[in-house]
Amino acid sequence: MINTENLKQCLxxxxxxxxxxxxxxxxNLVMAMSxxxxxxMEHFEWMTEQQSLDLDNKxxxxxxxxxxxxxxxxxxxxxxxxxxxxxxxxxxxALNGEKYPPLNDRANKK
Amino acid sequence: MINTENLKQCLxxxxxxxxxxxxxxxxNLVMAMSxxxxxxMEHFEWMTEQQSLDLDNKxxxxxxxxxxxxxxxxxxxxxxxxxxxxxxxxxxxALNGEKYPPLNDRANKK
Amino acid sequence: MINTENLKQCLxxxxxxxxxxxxxxxxNLVMAMSxxxxxxMEHFEWMTEQQSLDLDNKxxxxxxxxxxxxxxxxxxxxxxxxxxxxxxxxxxxALNGEKYPPLNDRANKK
Amino acid sequence: MINTENLKQCLxxxxxxxxxxxxxxxxNLVMAMSxxxxxxMEHFEWMTEQQSLDLDNKxxxxxxxxxxxxxxxxxxxxxxxxxxxxxxxxxxxALNGEKYPPLNDRANKK
Numbered sequence: 186m187i188n189t190e191n192l193k194q195c196l197x198x199x200x201x202x203x204x205x206x207x208x209x210x211x212x213n214l215v216m217a218m219s220x221x222x223x224x225x226m227e228h229f230e231w232m233t234e235q236q237s238l239d240l241d242n243k244x245x246x247x248x249x250x251x252x253x254x255x256x257x258x259x260x261x262x263x264x265x266x267x268x269x270x271x272x273x274x275x276x277x278x279a280l281n282g283e284k285y286p287p288l289n290d291r292a293n294k295k
Numbered sequence: 296m297i298n299t300e301n302l303k304q305c306l307x308x309x310x311x312x313x314x315x316x317x318x319x320x321x322x323n324l325v326m327a328m329s330x331x332x333x334x335x336m337e338h339f340e341w342m343t344e345q346q347s348l349d350l351d352n353k354x355x356x357x358x359x360x361x362x363x364x365x366x367x368x369x370x371x372x373x374x375x376x377x378x379x380x381x382x383x384x385x386x387x388x389a390l391n392g393e394k395y396p397p398l399n400d401r402a403n404k405k
Numbered sequence: 406m407i408n409t410e411n412l413k414q415c416l417x418x419x420x421x422x423x424x425x426x427x428x429x430x431x432x433n434l435v436m437a438m439s440x441x442x443x444x445x446m447e448h449f450e451w452m453t454e455q456q457s458l459d460l461d462n463k464x465x466x467x468x469x470x471x472x473x474x475x476x477x478x479x480x481x482x483x484x485x486x487x488x489x490x491x492x493x494x495x496x497x498x499a500l501n502g503e504k505y506p507p508l509n510d511r512a513n514k515k
Numbered sequence: 516m517i518n519t520e521n522l523k524q525c526l527x528x529x530x531x532x533x534x535x536x537x538x539x540x541x542x543n544l545v546m547a548m549s550x551x552x553x554x555x556m557e558h559f560e561w562m563t564e565q566q567s568l569d570l571d572n573k574x575x576x577x578x579x580x581x582x583x584x585x586x587x588x589x590x591x592x593x594x595x596x597x598x599x600x601x602x603x604x605x606x607x608x609a610l611n612g613e614k615y616p617p618l619n620d621r622a623n624k625k
Binding site: 187188189191192195199202203204210211212213215216218219222223225226229232233234235236237238240245248249250252253254255256257259260262263265266267268269270272273274276277278280281282285287288289 | 297298299301302305309312313314320321322323325326328329332333335336339342343344345346347348350355358359360362363364365366367369370372373375376377378379380382383384386387388390391392395397398399
């Protein structure tokens with residue numbers, strides 16, 4: 186459902202030409218990704234839920250770039266762990282679907 | 296570089312048939328995503344960097360499913376914020392490229 | 406304002422008799438503390454702000470134990486970094502007081 | 516083992532004179548505390564474990580102030596949740612002691 190192949194190749198080259206591979210252990214990458222996640226969360230910490238649904242354009246752009254940072258590290262870390270993200274997402278959605286059945290199915294089972 | 300359209304539609308429907316839309320404010324979603332991120336990080340907290348590069352198959356599969364959870368929430372949150380993740384990633388990589396020039400470029404500028 | 410000396414000694418011994426010192430680098434401890442923080446946050450991810458102010462007794466107890474985990478790791482990490490938490494808190498509150506003056510002071514300066 | 520009463524009172528007043536009480540729901544405070552935790556973690560993301568044990572004075576001071584931020588939010592949040600942190604720490608250490616017996620005890624039970 187989601188093809189991260191191009192992004193993966195791009196990030197490999199990005200790290201290689203900066204000599205960053207030595208830093209890119211999964212342990213370090215998950216720490217860096219968590220830091221980006223918190224920078225994303227910082228935008229929302231004092232907002233009400235409603236405000237978080239009505240972002241102004243400046244905030245939306247800042248939020249978009251923080252989300253991009255998380256996605257970049259996620260794809261990079263998956264590559265370093267030899268994990269196929271698309272395949273993992275498919276399996277996880279199937280698992281979630283079993284764990285939390287739709288309301289209709291629950292009603293039908295009563 | 297990365298097409299999240301199908302996954303976005305899938306997650307919209309997943310939330311709708313469970314009556315979860317009322318919970319899916321960006322404020323709540325970023326909290327839930329951070330929790331999934333920490334579940335991912337938990338696998339690595341006592342590992343050495345080298346161990347994190349040599350995951351056994353059982354751990355790799357658990358890590359893959361936690362990464363999927365992060366990606367699922369990221370795509371869902373982007374949808375709720377009306378953010379185009381692919382576009383954001385392109386702009387962020389360009390910004391990162393300016394902020395951290397490749398080693399060759401730095402050498403050439405000396 | 407806060408004396409963590411006893412707790413520090415207790416945690417030193419706790420780690421020593423379990424042969425955990427080799428795992429307790431600040432890098433590892435900050436990861437473990439972040440995981441505990443997320444377990445604390447998980448209790449609040451789908452709550453409204455008002456609900457988070459009206460915890461039932463069972464949830465309050467679970468929240469209390471997660472907060473304890475964060476504090477335990479914080480005191481342990483400070484010890485491993487040779488940091489005096491009480492002293493740091495005093496200086497930080499002074500810095501915060503300068504950064505965010507009280508409303509009265511702001512009014513008086515107008 | 517740890518007395519947070521003075522700090523609690525100080526933080527109450529700090530919030531009151533800035534009219535911040537309306538923002539200080541536990542849901543918001545746990546988000547803000549998580550952001551501070553990530554700012555603490557950021558110092559360690561690319562360090563080796565050994566480097567994290569040998570901080571230079573400048574980094575140690577920055578780390579100390581980030582740890583103070585976490586502790587400040589922790590005490591403030593406990594107050595807003597009507598939680599006694601000292602009591603929670605005592606119970607948690609007892610629980611941890613049962614969950615992870617000391618090595619000697621384990622040897623004796625063989």
